[in-house]
Amino acid sequence: MPPAVRFGVNYTPSEGWFHHWLDFDLDSVRADLDSIAALGLDHVRVFPLWPYFQPNRTLIRPRAVEQLVALADAAAERGLDVNVDGLQGHLSSFDFLPAWTRTWHRRNLFTDPDVLDGQETLLRTLAAALADRPNFIGMTLGNEVNQFSAGPHPDPDRATPDEIDTWLGRMLAACEEGAPGRLHLHAEYDATWYQDDQPFTPGQAARHGAVTAVHSWVFNGTAQRYGRTSVPSEHHAAWLVELSKAWAGDPHRPVWLQEVGAPAPLVPPEHAAAFTEATVANALDCPDLWGITWWCSHDVARSLADFPELEYGLGLLTNDRKPKDTALVLERAARGPSSTPAGRSTALVVPADPALRSRCAPGGPVFEAFFRLVADGARPTAVLDTRAGDPEHLAARGITETVTPDQVLEGGTRS
Incomplete structure (x- = not known):
């Protein structure tokens, strides 16, 4: 019997947002965690900001590491496991990079030898500090670090796919060295799956690390093009889960829906609960789902300036820790009975x-074809064009029918 799907939340502190590390208040953190645990969730993903933890390449602040461990221990007291993002990186439109990588010290985040040494040391240190905590899930290398590697970032750290492959291997090895046997992974935003010139590739996402992570945001053009209640919007997270499986080496590699949220105004607040319910139900219909981690726990305080408008209201809970309708939807899913979805036997061929x-x-055309199939009542997955004729691969995944985008969109014959 496969394990039950995990339900959690990306922890955004109600006081000070992620700047809370500068004025760390464990009592406030405990109150936040109480409000999260009350929803029946089982884990949090937490974000130590890189410049605050490693302000100099050879200085990792011991007090900051102690505070991270204290947060993890407070979570354990409330029955919450903890995943830690190491290189923070990028959050809610703001970049947090240490001064020793920028301007007068400008060095490439993915290729400079000194930067790589500093990154490895930080990841190894954070992992080791938590290695003996039973509630420590493992490390995520950073939050959507691929946004630094290409446009539309205004000042990208360019790298080739081969250089990114080397970077991923080194950083994940550092996490493993610090905390052997834990669930270490990397996570990118959907340019990995959608942007032709991204050096972070789908194959890397689906083969490096213990699980594949996907981040689903319908403000990427999905809600704008198709509408908030459309099949593509309500199944976008499920699409990324299934798309990722096309590149995986393991036919049953777990996939973690590590970020998903209901962004206003594309999803107005009065419709956020319905969107949440549909998104969660459709994701739960994907086999081999490791977990769903909602973005985010608490709203951003209006006293903090310069956030994009949508960021202020993404919390499951208000800034004073009151649950919204979206929280109650996730709570019902987390406390509800678990079931194993049937396999998906129809596969859409993807390049x-x-x-x-x-x-x-x-x-x-691939996106359009997938959702044409869904609208017609199918439960498709995805298979690479290079594997679509491999009987052994198809059998291992339980695929009995393959169909190309042209066949779907033109109404042709399936194979």
């Missing part, structure tokens, strides 16, 4: 060439 990823993005 293995990373230079054709935009075909899978909103408006692309």
